[in-house]
Structures are given as C-alpha cells and as structure tokens.
C-alpha cells in the first residue's frame with residue numbers, strides 16, 4: 184500500500200507542475216434538455232490535453248453571492264466517461280463532489296452526466312416544459328486544477344424553446360447557441376434563461392443592456408426601459424465609470440419572488456409577477472439598484488476571499504457588511520437620487536432600517552463582522568432563535584454606510600461623500616491591482632480616505648455591538664435624531680395559528696414569556712381558565728399592563744402544563760429622525776440627498 188501512496192503523491196506533484204502548461208487546452212461543454220418535463224439537463228464535457236493517467240472532475244458546492252453550501256452534486260446522476268474511440272473509462276467517486284476518471288493514455292475524454300433541476304431560484308437551476316434556467320455552478324462540472332482553461336459551450340435547446348438569454352459571449356461565426364468562455368469563473372458567472380421569454384434592450388451610460396423576462400406580469404416594457412436606464416445612470420455616476428460593454432438582466436416573474444443574484448455583467452431577479460405597479464414598483468427598482476450596484480461592489484471591489492473562488496468549500500470573509508451592507512445603503516439612496524423617492528420618504532426608510540437594527544435583540548449579541556464570517560451557518564441557516572442571536576450584515580452594514588457617508592460629508596463640508604470612498608476602492612484594488620483586498624487593506628484604505636484613525640469605529644460597530652451616537656453623525660448633515668424608546672408592558676412571544684392550534688413560534692430572550700417558562704412549539708390552550716385561540720390570546724396579552732397576572736394552560740408534547748407569571752416591562756430601542764432647519768446643515772443635506 185505504501186507504494187500506491189507514493190505513486191499518488193508523485194502524480195499530484197506532476198499535475199501541479201503541468202498545471203501551467205495545460206492552460207491553453209480547452210474544455211467544450213454541451214447542454215441538452217431532451218425531455219424538459221422530467222427536469223433533467225444532459226451535460227457533456229469534452230476534455231483534451233490531460234497528460235496524466237487519471238483526472239478528476241468536480242461539481243461546485245455553492246453559488247458565489249449566496250453563502251451557503253448547497254451540495255449541487257446531490258442532483259448529479261449517471262456520470263460516464265469515454266475516450267476518443269467511445270470506449271468507456273473507469274469512473275469512481277472520491278468524495279461528495281469529485282469523480283476520478285482513470286483515463287490511461289486517452290487523448291480526449293468525454294464526461295457525460297445528467298442534472299436534476301427543479302428548484303427555481305436565482306442561485307439554483309430549473310427545467311420544465313415552460314422554460315429552463317441554468318445557474319452555472321449547479322450544472323457545469325470543472326476539471327480539477329484547471330478552472331483557468333478557456334473553452335466553448337453549445338446549448339441545444341428543446342425544440343419548443345426558441346431563445347437563450349445570457350451574458351456569455353457568442354463564439355463568433357459559430358451560429359446561434361454557441362458560446363465561448365475565458366475561464367470557468369466566467370462560464371458559471373453567466374446564468375442562462377432558455378425558453379420563450381420576452382426580450383428587449385436599452386442603452387444607458389454607454390452600455391448595451393439586454394433584458395429577458397420569463398413569466399407573465401403587469402410590467403410595461405417602455406416604462407422598464409426608461410426607469411432601469413435611470414437607475415443605471417445614477418449608479419454609474421457613483422463610480423464615475425461603467426466597466427461593462429454589455430449587461431444582461433434575467434427576470435423571473437413568479438408568485439414567491441425571492442430577490443436577486445449578482446454577476447459581473449448580468450443579474451437574475453426573481454420577483455412577484457404583480458410587482459410592476461403601485462408602491463411595489465419602487466421595491467422592484469430598489470432590487471434593480473441593488474443587483475446592478477454589485478457589478479462594482481463585490482464583483483470588482485471585493486474581499487480577497489471572494490474571487491477567484493474556491494468552489495469546493497466555504498469562502499470566509501469578515502467584509503459582507505461592506506459588500507452587502509453598503510450595497511443595501513445605496514439600493515435606497517440611488518432610487519432617491521434618480522427621483523423615485525422624496526427626501527421625506529427616503530428619511531423614513533433610513534429611520535426604519537436603523538430602528539430595525541437597534542430594536543433587534545441579536546444586534547447586541549452578534550457583531551456584524553461575525554455575522555459576515557458565519558453567514559454560511561447562521562444567516563443562511565436561520566432557526567427559531569436567530570432573532571435573539573444574529574443581526575443581518577445587510578441592515579447593520581447599511582446603517583454603518585449611512586454613518587460613514589454622513590461623517591465624510593460633514594468632514595469635507597459637502598465636497599465628498601461615500602461615493603468617493605467607493606471610487607478609491609475601485610481604483611486602488613480593482614483597476615490598479617486587479618484583485619480583492621484583505622481586511623487590513625480595507626481598514627488602511629478607510630483610514631487613508633478619512634484622514635483619521637478609524638480603528639475605534641471598526642472596533643465599536645463592526646467587531647463590537649455598540650450603539651452609535653446617531654445625533655453626532657446625522658446632526659451636522661441636517662437630521663435631528665431623538666431617542667423615542669420607552670418601557671412598555673411586553674410578553675415577548677409570537678403565537679400564531681397552525682392547523683387550528685395556537686403555537687408559539689418565537690420567544691424574545693429575557694422576555695416575560697421566557698421567564699414564565701414558555702417555549703417555542705408549545706401549544707397555548709387556555710388563559711386564566713378559559714379556552715383561547717391564537718388570535719384571542721394575542722389580544723389578551725396585548726391588553727395587559729405591567730404587573731398583571733398571567734396564567735396559561737399549555738400542551739408540550741401532549742403533556743398539559745400550567746404556567747404562571749406577571750407581565751413585565753420591555754424597552755425596545757427606537758429613534759425618530761427628522762429634517763431640521765439651519766443654513767449650514769441644509770446645504771450638507773442637499774448634497775447628501777442630491778438628485779442626479
């Protein structure tokens with residue numbers, strides 16, 4: 184056995200040293216969907232130029248931008264490898280997402296497999312009789328150690344599907360549905376919508392934008408062209424340049440829309456099909472602003488851990504509060520600058536974000552840098568206790584972006600704002616170095632830009648859970664901040680109806696409910712000797728004053744229990760933001776909330 188181990192080691196060393204020489208070799212993929220109704224894509228991967236006698240192909244475990252190990256290999260079946268003469272080669276799995284092929288002296292190896300695709304979301308893949316959606320990391324395997332290889336992709340749409348919408352460039356002169364990619368990162372960073380979607384185009388900021396919309400909805404193409412162009416122009420103004428020549432939006436109109444996923448020159452948005460009219464339309468524009476902003480912030484301005492990616496495991500970073508938080512700050516600021524919110528509406532939105540952050544118990548437990556690092560196991564795997572222990576890096580990150588913006592505007596007397604810091608990151612790391620930054624480099628860049636030591640800010644609000652002095656930050660830019668939190672009678676449990684029963688869903692840490700011994704999943708049957716429904720008990724608990732007696736009959740695992748206690752007090756932190764008068768602060772406020 185020792186000899187075998189030695190051989191394997193030698194083989195690994197050889198593969199590493201040959202890695203550089205193999206770069207020029209191409210990998211050709213073919214994607215078919217012979218019976219869309221059974222939800223299987225058929226994939227072929229043609230690999231040549233591997234000198235070693237063995238090779239490995241792998242399926243990623245996650246989709247960049249969505250920080251959860253999704254185990255895409257679970258959907259893969261029937262992996263078969265053949266040489267150039269059609270002779271089958273031995274294939275065996277070596278771990279959950281790796282297939283080892285004993286190729287011997289074969290010059291060309293074709294790996295074929297099928298992928299079950301029946302999860303329609305922006306980060307997973309789907310196929311049925313109405314359309315196909317490919318999120319690359321769940322469909323295309325890669326040759327281990329060779330993600331830098333370029334190559335081609337041929338899509339063979341089902342005969343009932345006439346269109347493919349993707350940002351992947353066509354392989355010039357090869358006809359429709361033949362594409363070329365620079366490296367595996369590009370291939371899987373270009374989602375593909377295959378079907379009979381409505382398509383339209385618009386120009387904005389010198390960039391050609393292509394839109395493919397799947398599914399009916401109450402949208403108007405002319406209005407979308409105009410409004411999406413305005414968002415694009417406002418965002419390009421933040422950075423001073425738009426690095427893309429073309430950009431693709433894939434939009435899924437569905438019942439349960441769940442947001443978007445960013446890519447370097449495209450995005451997939453999933454929205455409720457009736458979102459395009461009335462108040463909901465502004466949320467759609469905010470989603471467009473969010474995902475489009477990411478083409479700079481996270482796809483180009485990025486932590487060093489987020490690209491090139493390790494597709495094999497979690498990619499940890501402390502900086503999602505900047506990547507997602509700053510993007511969330513701008514996804515409301517940009518619609519304001521583009522004229523979709525009034526200043527008053529915008530201030531109420533910012534106020535409500537800050538009240539959500541400061542009013543959450545988890546904010547005092549989980550620093551936002553830790554929320555970022557642990558996104559894989561906490562934000563993306565929430566449970567009934569998450570509200571007590573976590574704070575989202577989206578909202579607290581957006582709040583910190585607002586604080587920094589206010590600080591920069593006040594400090595420079597309205598000459599500069601957070602836009603200029605984003606420009607610095609873009610220039611210093613993406614344009615000059617073409618790479619991501621470490622946490623230390625980010626902190627140094629912030630310090631340089633601010634012209635002062637920002638360690639205390641980072642320690643208190645990013646790695647700490649302190650409450651920022653809001654008035655100190657927002658006062659100088661024309662916003663009056665008042666603390667409005669006060670002690671009130673509060674039970675601290677959420678009880679809702681499930682299959683006709685009143686079930687406890689959530690309990691706030693330190694609440695009256697917790698003190699009394701109530702637990703999540705308990706069924707509340709009676710209050711003070713009377714049978715109650717979920718609605719009734721909720722109403723009774725709301726009407727009680729501090730000190731009032733509470734007597735609950737509950738069932739826990741079918742055992743009846745009586746719980747007794749007294750209504751307690753709780754102070755939920757909250758703030759009221761209001762514009763204030765004063766010449767100097769009005770000038771700075773006008774700069775902060777300027778229209779573009």
Ligand SMILES: [Zn+2]
Pocket residue numbers: 473477506507510
């Ligand atoms: Zn985002």
